[in-house]
Amino acid sequence: MNVRMPTMDGARWAPEALTGALRQVAPIVLGYLPVGFAYGVLALKTGLSPLNTVLMSVLVFAGSAQLIAVGLLAAGASPLSVAATTFVVNLRHLLMAASLAPHLRGWSAPRLAWFGFQLTDETFALHSLRFMQGPPRVGETLWINAVAQGAWVAGTILGVAASTAVADVRPLGLDYALPAMFIALVVGQVRGAIHVLAGLAAAGLALWLHAAGAGPWSVILATLGAAALATGVSAWTRR
Template sequence: MNSVEQVMTESKDRTEASGVWKGVRQALPIVMGYLPVGFAYGVLARKVGISEWNTVLMSVLVYAGSAQFIAVSLLAAAASPVSIVLTTFIVNLRHLLMSAALAPYLRNWTRLQQALFAFELTDESFALHARRFPEGRTGTAETYALNVTAQLSWVAGSAMGIFGSNLIGDVKPLGLDYALSAMFIALLVGQVRSNMHVVVAALSAMLSVGFMLAGAGQWNVILATVCGATAGTVLSFRNAAGHSSSGRSNSAH
């Protein structure tokens, strides 16, 4: 290897190492939420009789917080495997919307890279990627580091819940479930950049609650997301049209 190739290799290594650390740092807010919620999942899974290995394997292979909690509840109620699969499938349908939103930024990635990215995509990591990708920050090292750090924290929380299951009778009094809501609020604040974002976020939240009270069940999130995104798109086009007509009027004068 000549000196030029060596310099280029060292520069590439430093860039990738820098990207990894950037991804890890960005994932820290998710880690703070995943550890306590993963702990709660681990405790509940052990309480309904799921083995230690299967509890951890679900966090490694399934890696879907709400779906895992629902699966544990259905297992506790002795639901059929078909019911569990269908219910978790419906709950995770929102991933189709999230993947569709990020797909245009990953066109230069290989199918394998896209598949690995999609496997570790969650609501929380989506919120961060939706802000990173439009800025051109689509480096694989930084992106995978963010995703892997988040999942490792979820697995670690699940493992801690297994060890703590014998010491805790009920996790509800501890308020650990609020950690997930608090994390979503923190991520949402970072996404809000205009008054329209505030309106769409508030509208989506109200619609989600309304659909749930109307009996939509787990569909409330998907329905509210579609309605909120549609409203945001309509408002964006109207604002763009208004600015365009205002610009033409000013140029005419």
């Protein structure tokens, strides 16, 4: 059996790779700027220094984990509690990385490490759609992740700079940017009724589990449950 390996073209950070990446990552950038701004404002009001606020976006780069960490710090939680909670929240990255791993055979360890560090929910959705269309172009793929993090860091810096002028970010409606971006990314991946079923089941399960008190585990359990349901329905309909 012939296994089609991903090509390594575009490995250089060439201008054409950047152009292709910018065209695809634009919806993510539009979502990251306002949400990163909100994080920057909230982090400073929680008591984080401007330097630590920006460093968290550079070194952690996990929007939900950063916002949760800020909330826990504001509530006076211990560093161990913050680390444990954000670890559980980010366990879903194991599922996302495992899903994309078959498409990245042949990549060097440094490239895989860099790709994994900058992988987020939004870039995962975009890469999933891209990888279904053919072998990933290395340069374009890495540029997508780099531009996405650059937008998040830029939003954070803007939030830090404007924190004294913004009393509360909630009236600005910035929290709507992230769900709107996810809707745009998910719609592009729908290929049939089974995908609609998986999406609706995951949403319903996540809401039910959250209401039942599952906390940060609700997303992970809902993802596994919806994937299992969609796989079972797909296998049954094929028979």
